Amino acid sequence: MKFRIERFNPDTDAKPYFKEYDVDLKPADRMLLDALVRIKMMDDTLSLRRSCREGICGSDAMNINGKNGLACITKIVDLKEPVVLRALPGLPIIRDLIVDMTHFFAQYHSIKPYLINDEPPPERERLQSPHERAELDGLYECILCACCSTSCPSFWWNPDKFVGPAGLLNAYRFIADSRDQAANARLDDLKDPYRLFRCHSIMNCVDVCPKGLNPTSAIGKIKDMMVRRAV
Amino acid sequence: MALPVRKFDAVIVGAGGAGLRASYELSKAGLKVAALSKVFPTRSHTVAAQGGVGAALGNMGEDSWHWHMYDTVKGSDWLGDQDAIEFMCRMAPEVVIELEHFGMPFDRNDNGTIYQRPFGGHTANFGEKPVQRSSCAADRTGHAMLHALYQRNVHTKTQFFVEWMALDIIRDAEGRVLGVTALEMETGDIVIFQGKATLFATGGGGRIFASSTNAFINMGDGVGMTARAGIPLEDMEFWQFHPTGVAGAGVLITEGVRGEGGYLLNKNGERFMERYAPTMKDLASRDVVSRAMATEIKEGRGCGPHGDYILLKLDHLGADVINKRLPGIRESAIKFANIDPVKEPIPVVPTCHYQMGGIPTNYHGEVVVPKGGNPSSVVPGFYAAGECGCASIHGANRLGTNSLTDLLVMGKSSALSMLDYIKAEGPKHRDLPKDAGDFSLSRVAALDGKKGGANVDKTRGEIQRTMQAHCGVFRFPDMLVQGVDKIKALADSVANLEIGDKSKVFNTARIEALELQNLYETARATMISAEARKETRGAHDRADFHQRDDNNWLKHTLWYKEGDKLEYKAVNLKPLTVETIPPKARVY
Numbered sequence: 001m002k003f004r005i006e007r008f009n010p011d012t013d014a015k016p017y018f019k020e021y022d023v024d025l026k027p028a029d030r031m032l033l034d035a036l037v038r039i040k041m042m043d044d045t046l047s048l049r050r051s052c053r054e055g056i057c058g059s060d061a062m063n064i065n066g067k068n069g070l071a072c073i074t075k076i077v078d079l080k081e082p083v084v085l086r087a088l089p090g091l092p093i094i095r096d097l098i099v100d101m102t103h104f105f106a107q108y109h110s111i112k113p114y115l116i117n118d119e120p121p122p123e124r125e126r127l128q129s130p131h132e133r134a135e136l137d138g139l140y141e142c143i144l145c146a147c148c149s150t151s152c153p154s155f156w157w158n159p160d161k162f163v164g165p166a167g168l169l170n171a172y173r174f175i176a177d178s179r180d181q182a183a184n185a186r187l188d189d190l191k192d193p194y195r196l197f198r199c200h201s202i203m204n205c206v207d208v209c210p211k212g213l214n215p216t217s218a219i220g221k222i223k224d225m226m227v228r229r230a231v
Numbered sequence: 232m233a234l235p236v237r238k239f240d241a242v243i244v245g246a247g248g249a250g251l252r253a254s255y256e257l258s259k260a261g262l263k264v265a266a267l268s269k270v271f272p273t274r275s276h277t278v279a280a281q282g283g284v285g286a287a288l289g290n291m292g293e294d295s296w297h298w299h300m301y302d303t304v305k306g307s308d309w310l311g312d313q314d315a316i317e318f319m320c321r322m323a324p325e326v327v328i329e330l331e332h333f334g335m336p337f338d339r340n341d342n343g344t345i346y347q348r349p350f351g352g353h354t355a356n357f358g359e360k361p362v363q364r365s366s367c368a369a370d371r372t373g374h375a376m377l378h379a380l381y382q383r384n385v386h387t388k389t390q391f392f393v394e395w396m397a398l399d400i401i402r403d404a405e406g407r408v409l410g411v412t413a414l415e416m417e418t419g420d421i422v423i424f425q426g427k428a429t430l431f432a433t434g435g436g437g438r439i440f441a442s443s444t445n446a447f448i449n450m451g452d453g454v455g456m457t458a459r460a461g462i463p464l465e466d467m468e469f470w471q472f473h474p475t476g477v478a479g480a481g482v483l484i485t486e487g488v489r490g491e492g493g494y495l496l497n498k499n500g501e502r503f504m505e506r507y508a509p510t511m512k513d514l515a516s517r518d519v520v521s522r523a524m525a526t527e528i529k530e531g532r533g534c535g536p537h538g539d540y541i542l543l544k545l546d547h548l549g550a551d552v553i554n555k556r557l558p559g560i561r562e563s564a565i566k567f568a569n570i571d572p573v574k575e576p577i578p579v580v581p582t583c584h585y586q587m588g589g590i591p592t593n594y595h596g597e598v599v600v601p602k603g604g605n606p607s608s609v610v611p612g613f614y615a616a617g618e619c620g621c622a623s624i625h626g627a628n629r630l631g632t633n634s635l636t637d638l639l640v641m642g643k644s645s646a647l648s649m650l651d652y653i654k655a656e657g658p659k660h661r662d663l664p665k666d667a668g669d670f671s672l673s674r675v676a677a678l679d680g681k682k683g684g685a686n687v688d689k690t691r692g693e694i695q696r697t698m699q700a701h702c703g704v705f706r707f708p709d710m711l712v713q714g715v716d717k718i719k720a721l722a723d724s725v726a727n728l729e730i731g732d733k734s735k736v737f738n739t740a741r742i743e744a745l746e747l748q749n750l751y752e753t754a755r756a757t758m759i760s761a762e763a764r765k766e767t768r769g770a771h772d773r774a775d776f777h778q779r780d781d782n783n784w785l786k787h788t789l790w791y792k793e794g795d796k797l798e799y800k801a802v803n804l805k806p807l808t809v810e811t812i813p814p815k816a817r818v819y
Contacts, residue, residue, distance in 0.1 A: 009734055009736060010736055011734050011735060011736055012734070028479065030480065030567070040739075040740075041688045043731075044687070044730055044731045044732050044739075044740035044743075045731060045732040045734070045740065047737045047738070047739045048739070049270070050447055051270055051274050051276070051446040051447050051448045052274075052276065052278065052279050052446040052447075053446065053447060053482075054279065054482045054483075054563060054567070055562075055563075055566070056278050056279050056371075056374055056559075057270070057273070057274040057275075057276075057278050057279070057446065058273070058274060059270060059271075059274050073566050075566075094417060094736065094737055095736050095737040096737075098737050101271070105271075109385055112385075112386075113382050113385060114333075114334060114382040114383060114385055114386040115332075115333065115334030115382070121332040123328075124328060124344075125328055125331040125332075125337070125344060125345050126331060126332065127342070127343030127344065128339050128343055129339060129341070129343050130338075130339045130340070130341060132339075133336065133337075133338065133339045136336045140336045140368070140375060140378070141371065141374070143273070143278075143374070144271070144273055174334075177334065177336075179334065180334075
């Protein structure tokens with residue numbers, strides 16, 4: 001099977017280039033990550049992140065034939081040859097398929113991704129009805145792989161000012177939590193022209209999310225809450 | 232060459248569940264904490280835990296920590312230390328409630344309390360019937376937990392060193408642990424992290440087997456570093472084979488499937504667990520279920536064209552229950568087994584999952600070694616928690632859900648011990664030995680300079696295949712003896728690895744070679760300890776000694792890297808406050 005992989009080593013390369021690989025796959029090689037492991041056996045200078053190999057840790061996000069996804073849950077049989085692999089777009093490349101995720105995590109951290117509730121905790125769990133808990137479905141499952149944010153043109157242009165789909169999905173995860181008391185402050189924090197409102201509902205994020213989550217819908221709900229709060 | 236030194240109150244190696252629970256406790260107390268991780272914290276393997284965390288909350292009916300303790304002792308096949316087990320089971324409700332307060336999105340009952348599901352080996356009233364003790368967030372409990380813990384650390388401003396790999400432990404002349412050397416992947420730089428106290432929360436080394444549910448990163452790093460530092464490893468012969476890994480892919484399918492009412496079938500469509508465990512059936516403990524499955528396959532009742540797997544049936548639960556309680560495994564089965572469990576059963580096989588043994592500790596998380604006649608003398612400044620540690624809570628077999636309970640309880644307990652120790656150490660750091668760092672530098676230099684050495688992938692593959700063939704679910708005397716020879720014969724390759732990539736920036740070939748040296752110590756400790764233990768207990772099943780032998784083997788193994796020396800120490804059968812749960816026949 002034929003691959004074209006974007007390569008870059010800052011020690012030796014002035015700019016990224018494509019390297020071609022032709023790999024004999026084995027019957028057990030099912031996912032793109034299996035193929036990449038095999039390529040790395042041929043050429044150990046190829047660098048990529050990977051860990052759980054089952055789509056839950058979020059390490060091996062990359063651009064696969066033009067679309068962001070996780071290598072470990074992308075089936076080889078579904079891929080057109082040559083398979084073109086690049087680092088996630090919009091973030092600086094450290095090496096090969098490894099990007100610098102500083103901006104991405106800085107935006108995640110900026111939304112205060114932790115439960116805020118200043119009341120002294122009760123002796124037992126805080127109660128939450130199944131209905132209230134269901135509000136968190138489709139939100140808490142985010143694996144911070146960055147497929148969404150790095151497919152978003154607004155994030156490409158303003159990675160320092162626009163929170164991006166992953167961060168905003170997580171912002172809404174806390175706004176929507178019946179146990180969190182900081183919804184107003186969270187909304188205040190998002191009301192400048194960039195942090196939230198750079199989202200123009202292009203919906204690339206929804207298209208690429210490997211967990212099937214919908215950041216655009218979460219962003220819409222935050223916008224609705226702001227409007228409702230204003231009237 | 233003198234390495235740069237960064238000084239902290241506490242150095243934590245590993246930022247999975249145990250590491251994050253500890254770093255939260257220490258940074259909350261205002262200490263200067265460095266948390267090192269090979270991967271961004273939420274990518275640690277805790278993220279892959281599915282079914283739940285065990286704690287006697289009693290939300291679904293009567294439960295007690297004492298019953299939980301009984302189940303854990305019995306599950307351990309009496310190899311677990313009863314003081315540590317009592318400690319964990321008593322602390323479990325508190326740490327789970329704390330996690331809820333941290334914001335963990337647990338599933339809920341109609342009355343708003345945390346939902347709990349049944350799980351293997353967990354019973355009411357000392358073995359009478361299954362109990363609902365596993366608190367869960369659908370089948371993504373580890374993911375929800377790891378993110379909640381990371382989020383708490385964002386709040387307390389823990390200082391993370393992401394994509395740093397610890398290389399070796401630094402000890403002074405008295406044996407005190409003063410920190411670690413570590414390699415920054417992005418630059419290739421090596422730095423000394425000096426701590427008044429050092430915690431290992433490095434997870435397990437399940438990648439020693441060819442077929443494993445474990446992530447690529449689970450290379451036994453902490454265990455390997457500990458062995459090289461002259462500290463023995465405890466009970467390394469005990470590895471859990473999870474009954475339900477997806478056949479061929481190894482990806483985990485939670486025991487929660489059986490907790491929610493799924494069951495196993497052989498090729499005749501027989502629910503065979505009824506024969507092996509009349510009371511608990513498919514919810515017997517994992518060693519029992521895995522052995523039953525392997526027996527069915529061995530005796531020709533396996534499924535599929537080669538008769539080499541078992542079917543896990545859950546379609547009768549209905550799409551609603553599956554989508555609500557088990558959405559992640561539906562996703563995994565569709566992706567990795569090409570079947571939709573709403574309609575068809577999932578092909579599964581026992582797959583290596585968890586390391587019961589590890590770095591010997593007490594229930595305070597302090598690392599303990601035999602010294603001057605004391606079998607449990609504390610190594611000052613050194614702590615271990617989570618899968619890399621051996622308190623020993625899980626003994627010869629861990630119960631499902633107790634891994635997450637262990638990492639919460641032991642993560643917190645270690646941190647509290649470290650707080651006291653750091654306070655007693657005072658404001659100043661001790662002097663580092665002059666040659667601190669030399670050993671790591673020489674290891675990396677040897678790797679970079681090697682020509683005509685052994686191939687990393689090939690060597691790793693040989694270790695994994697040897698462990699799989701010689702030290703699996705069933706263990707045979709001649710195979711174990713050959714396995715010892717084969718593993719010993721690989722020492723030379725492991726000491727002389729060659730990498731093609733000599734560059735500095737994010738050189739993952741170098742990382743993989745360094746990991747392999749840790750994996751090797753893990754595998755060697757396992758094979759030698761397994762060959763020596765002449766009985767069957769928990770996950771260690773020997774064809775030639777097919778019974779548990781409490782007269783000769785109710786004791787912990789300690790393996791030293793130096794000369795492959797084996798020592799043994801007594802199991803602590805004395806709990807903290809309740810009466811001993813005496814060994815008896817283990818029937819489910």
